[in-house]
Amino acid sequence: MSKAPQGCCTVSGLVKTYRAGGTEVRANDGIDLDVRRGEVFGLLGPNGAGKSTLVRQLTGLLRPDSGSIDLLGHDVVRHPERAARLLGYLGQESTALDELTVALAAETTGRLRGLTRAAARAETADVIAELGLEALAHRPLAKLSGGQRRLACFAAVLIGERPLLVLDEPTTGMDPVARRAVWSAVDRRRAERGTTVLLVTHNVIEAETVLDRVAVIDAGRVIACDTPGGLKALVDGHVRLDLVWRTDAPLTVPAVAALAERAERTGRRWTLRTTPDEARELVAAVTTGPAFAALDDFTLATPTLEDAYLRLGGRTGGLAR
Template sequence: MIHTCGLTRSFRAGVETIEAVRGLDLDIEAGSVVAFLGPNGAGKTTSLRMLTTLLPPTSGTAEVAGHDVLTDPSEVRHRIGYLGQGNSAGSNFRVGDELITQGRAYGLSRAESRTRAERLLTALQLEGLTKRTVGTLSGGQRRRLDIAMALVHEPELLFLDEPTTGLDPHSRVGIWEHVLRLQREFGTTIVFTTHYLEEADRWARRVMVVDHGRVIADDSPENLKADLAGDRIILGTAGRSDAERAAELARALPTVQEVIADGTQVRIRTPHGDTQLPVLLRNLEAVGVRAVTARLTRPTLDDVFLSLTGRTLRESAGATAHPGA
């Protein structure tokens, strides 16, 4: 569905040249749900704008839905839907009219546009709002309308750029439930950008971690957390000697990635904490060492980003974004 090779985009900032996207190589299969996760300025939006033909690459190639973004952009546009960070629908127009106009722009008949509009409004829980002016909708309703406009021509591929930014948590969950229900129904490929860790973790089947214009990790959320961050086991013991003995036993366990003894506490990192913790507790009991406390914590995608870059995603988000956000 998407194939890129060495895709790069540079911007001029005074006398400086900034590479917003650096040598992006992608292979995304049909039906995938893929998240680009990274801080503001990482290159997520620039990548999507190149893949949707809105921004030409400086170098490299990109093929989307079987067509080259540079030599065949009109064919690409007819096969994709795109939801940018702004609102797509005009504030002074009626909801139903906006959707019908969008369908007509993609070559659908008025009757077919109306049929699809009604179906999408029902699916996105906007039924009954057909004659409402867009400007009177709530933030969540307006974002759902934007999604309907991106889907009215039934695209093979849907690009969503920060689709829930500015919405409250309840509205954000609602947006994703609607989008993925439609994805299951039509088999649409979805590529989205986000800096919300929980969205990438919960909704994506594949996460590409982006930093300074490069993809620095690419896997399922579960594999990224297990392989790059790992579960954390924190043991509290009665004394330093017990902690040192516990650390020694922990290091002997298979797949343990890191063991740190700090006073009476031992911190252990492993991809399989749920199976390793009971084994470790039994081994401690066998040698007469008692764990006063034992706690298992699961990693987050922020832990993955920290493992890869030495900083958290939230820390990175505070930095000033360059033109290739």
């Protein structure tokens, strides 16, 4: 018996250039990716890296200049209309179903995906209960808060059980309860049906928590692709020290003045990436005398994907914590 193919999505040499008002932006500059069936695969990168451009091509909504995309054995560059049968897509832009209620938007999506009315209704009821959306089910999407609308759109994406879910920053604007509902729904589908998830994010903490593998995208290229642990191994042996000053940093203290040049500053927060030995010395220096009096808070942490991203040459501040 032949073995089932393990690949879900293979992208090779994908190039997409936008031309607007006499300028050209090469948003995807030769992207290669291999997403396996049943994995939660992330695209991580700063604003403008080319993540949405990539996923819009996977979904058949945008045509590449060159390169190929294979989704579960289908060439979606040649047959973009097939993508809708293979994947559920939660994009960044608002939906055409905005005037409908949450329940009707989900049910309509089910009908568009070929479900009978009874099946669409039954799935809608299940998904609404699963995501805790009962109280909002009969309110129009356009009248919901940003986070509520996002969760309602996610509910619609789940209807019709597509083998691949493409989620472009699905949890933007959601509170922790809604975020947990999203990740539980993703986990359940993966465990029960082997659903593959392609997730666009620039939140490193979320990425570390939910992803099996991650491709780091920068300026239209994949600059690294590995497990979160594999990427963090790039910065093994380093720690991050965050110092938060009550007001201005006490630059009259020599130990603090010596750090001023090296620290990455965000308001009253100074971030230093260093070795554990030096971090211990720095903590000792700032937890005594006038430096300590000026200190509001400090944390010493092991590296995150953000540190790995910076080591790979990414831009400071490009990713969210």
